[in-house]
Amino acid sequence: MPGPMLFSPLAIRDVELKNRVVIAPMHQYSGDRGYPTDWHLMNAGRFAAGGAGLVIVESTKVERRGCGTVGDLGLWNDDFVPHFKRLADFIRRHGSVPGIQLGHSGRKARLTRPWEGGVPLKPDAAEVYDWDEWELVAPSALASRDGEPVPRGLTREEIPQVIDHWAQGARRANEAGFDVLEIHGAHGYLIHQFLSPVANKRNDDYGGSESGRMRFCIEIVEAVRAVWPAHKPLFLRLSVQDDAGWGPDESVRLSRIVKQKGVDVIDCSSGGMMGSPVVSAGPVGYGYQVPYADKIRHEAEMMSMAVGLIVHADQAEGILQKGEADLIALAREVLYNPNWPMDAAQKLGCDPKFELVPPPYAYWLSKRASSVKDVVPSTFRTGV
Numbered sequence: 001m002p003g004p005m006l007f008s009p010l011a012i013r014d015v016e017l018k019n020r021v022v023i024a025p026m027h028q029y030s031g032d033r034g035y036p037t038d039w040h041l042m043n044a045g046r047f048a049a050g051g052a053g054l055v056i057v058e059s060t061k062v063e064r065r066g067c068g069t070v071g072d073l074g075l076w077n078d079d080f081v082p083h084f085k086r087l088a089d090f091i092r093r094h095g096s097v098p099g100i101q102l103g104h105s106g107r108k109a110r111l112t113r114p115w116e117g118g119v120p121l122k123p124d125a126a127e128v129y130d131w132d133e134w135e136l137v138a139p140s141a142l143a144s145r146d147g148e149p150v151p152r153g154l155t156r157e158e159i160p161q162v163i164d165h166w167a168q169g170a171r172r173a174n175e176a177g178f179d180v181l182e183i184h185g186a187h188g189y190l191i192h193q194f195l196s197p198v199a200n201k202r203n204d205d206y207g208g209s210e211s212g213r214m215r216f217c218i219e220i221v222e223a224v225r226a227v228w229p230a231h232k233p234l235f236l237r238l239s240v241q242d243d244a245g246w247g248p249d250e251s252v253r254l255s256r257i258v259k260q261k262g263v264d265v266i267d268c269s270s271g272g273m274m275g276s277p278v279v280s281a282g283p284v285g286y287g288y289q290v291p292y293a294d295k296i297r298h299e300a301e302m303m304s305m306a307v308g309l310i311v312h313a314d315q316a317e318g319i320l321q322k323g324e325a326d327l328i329a330l331a332r333e334v335l336y337n338p339n340w341p342m343d344a345a346q347k348l349g350c351d352p353k354f355e356l357v358p359p360p361y362a363y364w365l366s367k368r369a370s371s372v373k374d375v376v377p378s379t380f381r382t383g384v
Contacts, residue, residue, distance in 0.1 A: 034074030106190030187272030
């Protein structure tokens with residue numbers, strides 16, 4: 001009898017994931033002038049040790065202007081590479097495939113951390129060391145929200161250089177040893193700003209029509225794929241629905257194009273342009289964004305990754321069994337339980353010897369399971 005799909009391997013190009021559980025990229029706001037710290041090693045390492053097939057390091061900025069806040073990570077020069085190699089090697093050593101997301105905040109930059117209010121920073125703020133270089137740029141000179149600083153619209157001549165920053169970031173990610181790369185095109189950040197008819201009011205070939213607004217994203221995919229090795233997978237995260245003029249049908253059309261350019265998986269999220277979550281998703285509940293992954297998978301005829309309040313093992317398995325997605329991405333739920341993959345495998349009855357996790361965990365857990373028959377793990381119920 002075949003085991004659960006959630007714990008079946010999946011090959012994408014020449015990279016094989018041991019299961020379909022993916023740790024989504026989550027901002028930690030804990031970098032030091034763009035460099036990862038021990039916090040990032042701990043954070044990524046515990047997810048790898050917890051049994052996930054793929055661990056994607058948080059959105060890492062392709063240029064200094066792209067940093068959202070003082071703690072963002074960066075890959076805008078070669079000095080960063082060995083520091084990220086430490087992360088990639090550590091993830092791989094503990095049984096998971098290392099991935100990284102590359103991003104640029106555009107007009108949603110130069111803010112305080114979320115728990116500090118996410119408000120615009122001032123030049124004399126602590127930890128700000130290069131205010132003039134940390135410029136707000138966007139497709140058009142339109143603020144993200146009322147009362148926030150107005151960005152400078154990128155000139156037509158500047159755009160190819162910004163695109164090249166993505167290519168150089170991809171080159172460095174490969175040199176650091178990552179096996180999966182994700183382009184962040186969602187959540188109101190720079191690529192999404194170009195896609196959006198609300199944020200992009202350009203009248204040149206990077207604006208106006210839908211094809212013009214797609215051009216920036218498509219050219220980034222082309223530039224990244226030109227330097228990212230052909231045997232390694234490329235993901236693209238989209239806000240499939242943003243309730244601001246970019247929706248599922250537009251996302252399908254873009255996905256079909258970038259599929260031909262070398263994107264393997266669409267990571268299907270939503271929101272970010274007018275706030276989050278999106279209104280059209282209805283009440284925010286379990287798996288509320290899964291229909292977006294289902295639509296992309298079937299209408300764009302390519303692999304999709306579902307994310308958004310996927311909490312339980314049987315829920316994740318059901319999404320795969322129904323053909324709504326190829327991969328399951330977890331974010332806040334693995335902050336709650338970093339061993340979620342191991343726990344899910346136990347609940348689905350497919351890993352009796354705890355082989356999903358490294359030997360220092362597997363030995364003791366399998367020993368307890370075989371010697372004490374009436375012990376139920378704490379995640380299975382609320383008490384004795």
